[in-house]
Amino acid sequence: MGGLSTGCYAQLNGYHTEIFEKHTHSGGLAATWKRKDYRIDGGIHFLTGHKPGIAFYKILREIGINPETLVDSSTYGRFLDENSGVIIDITNNANKLYQTLLNYFPDDSLFIEDLIKNAKKLSKYDLSVFGLEKPVELKSKIDDLKEFWALKGILKYFTGKYNRSVDSIAKQLNHEIFGEFLKKIFLPQVPYWFVLMILSLVFSNQLCLLRDGSNEFAKSIERRYLALGGKIHFSSGVKKIIVEKGSAIGVQLENGIIEYADYIISSTDGFHTLFHLLGKEFVDEATLDRYNQADILNPCLIISFGVDQAFPEEPWLTVVVLNEPITVGNQEIHEIVIRIFNYSSYFAPPEKTVVQVLIETEWDFWNELSKDQSLYTSYKQEIAKLILIKLEVYFPGLSRNVQVTDVATPYTFWHFTQSTKGSIMGWAPNVKNMLTQPKKSLPTLTNFYLAGQWSMSVGGVSPSILSGRHVVQLLCTNDSRKFRTR
Numbered sequence: 341m342g343g344l345s346t347g348c349y350a351q352l353n354g355y356h357t358e359i360f361e362k363h364t365h366s367g368g369l370a371a372t373w374k375r376k377d378y379r380i381d382g383g384i385h386f387l388t389g390h391k392p393g394i395a396f397y398k399i400l401r402e403i404g405i406n407p408e409t410l411v412d413s414s415t416y417g418r419f420l421d422e423n424s425g426v427i428i429d430i431t432n433n434a435n436k437l438y439q440t441l442l443n444y445f446p447d448d449s450l451f452i453e454d455l456i457k458n459a460k461k462l463s464k465y466d467l468s469v470f471g472l473e474k475p476v477e478l479k480s481k482i483d484d485l486k487e488f489w490a491l492k493g494i495l496k497y498f499t500g501k502y503n504r505s506v507d508s509i510a511k512q513l514n515h516e517i518f519g520e521f522l523k524k525i526f527l528p529q530v531p532y533w534f535v536l537m538i539l540s541l542v543f544s545n546q547l548c549l550l551r552d553g554s555n556e557f558a559k560s561i562e563r564r565y566l567a568l569g570g571k572i573h574f575s576s577g578v579k580k581i582i583v584e585k586g587s588a589i590g591v592q593l594e595n596g597i598i599e600y601a602d603y604i605i606s607s608t609d610g611f612h613t614l615f616h617l618l619g620k621e622f623v624d625e626a627t628l629d630r631y632n633q634a635d636i637l638n639p640c641l642i643i644s645f646g647v648d649q650a651f652p653e654e655p656w657l658t659v660v661v662l663n664e665p666i667t668v669g670n671q672e673i674h675e676i677v678i679r680i681f682n683y684s685s686y687f688a689p690p691e692k693t694v695v696q697v698l699i700e701t702e703w704d705f706w707n708e709l710s711k712d713q714s715l716y717t718s719y720k721q722e723i724a725k726l727i728l729i730k731l732e733v734y735f736p737g738l739s740r741n742v743q744v745t746d747v748a749t750p751y752t753f754w755h756f757t758q759s760t761k762g763s764i765m766g767w768a769p770n771v772k773n774m775l776t777q778p779k780k781s782l783p784t785l786t787n788f789y790l791a792g793q794w795s796m797s798v799g800g801v802s803p804s805i806l807s808g809r810h811v812v813q814l815l816c817t818n819d820s821r822k823f824r825t826r
């Protein structure tokens with residue numbers, strides 16, 4: 341995503357570019373694969389920016405995304421706690437959510453009031469590109485002031501208690517399950533303002549799902565890039581970035597071929613780029629600190645079933661807090677995410693559906709297991725059986741209708757993208773990581789830039805796309821060109 345975006349903006353600004361992609365097709369973590377009649381989406385859950393007037397909408401248009409492929413979703417998802425039977429639907433109906441929360445958690449009424457009121461307030465602001473119009477290298481004090489001024493009514497939401505992790509906020513609540521609910525809105529480590537922001541997006545109908553799945557989304561950007569004159573070489577992994585006299589001058593591919601260029605931009609895994617394609621000697625202290633200390637987002641295990649059954653009424657996403665943990669590898673799993681692809685006919689033939697379960701897991705176990713292919717395969721089958729038993733609780737008879745089973749592990753994600761430890765989004769979106777926006781260049785190396793999820797404070801589709809825009813803004817500044825988006 342970051343590479344294609346860089347390519348689009350570079351072509352728009354008069355640079356001749358070529359992309360060298362290790363895989364046989366583009367998309368990276370935005371992956372969808374075919375299994376018989378079904379399309380398994382192992383990527384993007386939701387996005388924002390599909391409505392005109394929103395800053396990110398303009399950016400999606402710049403890189404060739406057709407808003408018609410982005411399906412409006414009035415529902416963010418369902419929270420279900422098996423032990424207590426608590427079920428909470430998060431929809432665009434803020435008042436309904438308020439009432440539901442109040443009924444379940446009366447002793448936290450003040451907090452609930454605050455939560456809904458503040459999310460409603462935030463929903464009046466466009467935060468889709470907030471702080472990311474430009475790379476940090478090009479930001480002046482005046483830019484900062486302008487940003488602060490634009491948000492003067494809601495600045496407090498990015499400081500104090502709002503900037504504490506949801507995990508720590510949850511500990512202060514009277515109802516434990518309410519805390520669990522808050523943590524499951526995204527991830528426990530995100531700052532509380534992030535949860536408010538998600539709710540604000542849902543309340544203002546700014547949430548969308550991908551009608552044609554993750555990979556077609558990436559393919560749209562690829563088509564835009566090719567139409568602008570770019571070239572992509574598939575199955576062309578880069579082995580080394582060639583440096584001469586402190587300047588990046590080319591890349592050596594895995595097949596030995598050397599390609600020279602005026603600028604080298606890496607949009608692959610950050611660790612791999614800095615410590616393998618380049619070398620530690622080029623990495624400055626601030627960058628090194630981040631790579632040594634910052635947490636990365638855990639990988640996940642995705643178990644998908646192609647089912648001869650329709651689920652028209654089910655929410656597309658349900659987070660289930662299990663009454664009995666299940667064991668996966670060395671871990672006890674207390675929560676699963678059920679994703680039902682019932683919002684588009686792209687994923688399955690009529691009256692059939694892809695039902696998927698996502699589990700946050702660990703890298704080491706799966707990486708070790710992958711070294712013994714027969715053990716790895718049989719354990720994946722075992723996990724799929726276990727999950728099917730779990731799904732039967734919610735959808736009795738489902739097992740009989742399963743036509744396809746697919747299991748993607750952290751190793752799968754690493755194998756196809758090289759993302760460190762199979763991380764699905766790069767850096768963990770915690771308070772500390774979100775506070776710093778890394779630089780996209782290295783002080784001791786000229787003509788080299790970093791794009792993609794690892795080059796931003798946290799990953800995700802919009803940061804990855806914006807990273808490419810940032811790099812080309814830097815190139816244009818370097819070459820005294822006016823940055824163009826058309």
Ligand SMILES: Cc1cc2nc3c(=O)[nH]c(=O)nc-3n(C[C@H](O)[C@H](O)[C@H](O)COP(=O)(O)OP(=O)(O)OC[C@H]3O[C@@H](n4cnc5c(N)ncnc54)[C@H](O)[C@@H]3O)c2cc1C
Pocket residue numbers: 341342343360361362363366367368369370382383384385386387576577578579607608609640756757758759764765766791792793794799800801802804
């Ligand atoms: C299950 C899942 C759910 C997600 N949900 C969301 C969501 O709801 N919302 C959201 O915004 N984001 C979501 N994301 C995250 C989002 O998809 C990623 O942050 C984003 O796609 C990352 O793009 P990228 O270009 O930075 O990196 P990548 O997608 O990792 O791309 C890197 C590319 O580099 C290539 N490559 C690797 N090594 C080399 C080499 N040596 N030479 C040449 N090429 C190489 C890879 O093949 C790959 O194509 C999700 C991801 C997953 C997996």
